[in-house]
Amino acid sequence: MENFDTVSLSFCGGTHNHKNCVTTALDEAEQLCISRGVRLTDARKRVLELVWDSHNPIGAYDVLSKLSQESGKTAPPTVYRALDFLLEQGLIHRIESLNAFVGCSHPKEEHSGLFLICKDCGCAAEVHDAVIDKTILNKTDALGFKAEQRVLEVRGLCPDCVA
Ligand SMILES: [Zn+2]
Ligand SMILES: [Zn+2]
Ligand SMILES: [Zn+2]
Structure with a gap:
């Protein structure tokens, strides 16, 4: 597996072309x-696109209200089912502490999601580190634990908010 251990966190500040x-x-x-x-x-x-609206995790309820705004009243199960599908396919991650979802930037590979979450601006930067991934898998395997969701959350301040 490729090691993506350095990720620029500058996108938190919105200085990149998010399109x-x-x-x-x-x-x-x-x-x-x-x-x-x-x-x-x-x-x-469309749900995936709404989750990708920004790098800030978005809750199911917000996805639902955005969808209802643009295409009329939408049934909640439509959104929940779409989110489940996207999670299953590894296209999004669930940030448990925020009860929200964020797009995965490299869905092709199975991996643990390691997120640096800024408590000020709310952005969540996904960091890729094959070593951490492997460590988690080795530990869970050794304990006979079948891991389903592997998301690590680190809370703090992003470089823009520290400055
Ligand atoms: Zn972006
Ligand atoms: Zn990911
Ligand atoms: Zn921030």
Whole structure:
């Protein structure tokens, strides 16, 4: 597995072209779903796009209200089912402490999500580290524990908010 251990956290401050993030994420999602033979329906795709609206984790309720605003009243199960699908496919991660979702920037590889979450501006930067990944897998395997969700959350201040 490739090691992505250095990730620029500058995106928290919104100084990058976020459209690129969204386009890349949607393209990757489409390709992945095709290669896995699962359907990225319009509703699922739109929910993914809404989650990718920013790098700040978004709650299911907010996704629902955005969707209802643009396409009329939407049934909550539509959103929950879409979010479940996206989670299953590894296209998004769930941030338990915030009860919210954030897009995965490298869904092609199975990995643990390590998130640096800024308590000030709310951004969540995903850090990729194959060593941490392997350590977690080794530990869980050794204990005979079947890991399902592997998301680590580190809370603090992003570089923009520290400054
Ligand atoms: Zn972005
Ligand atoms: Zn991820
Ligand atoms: Zn911040």
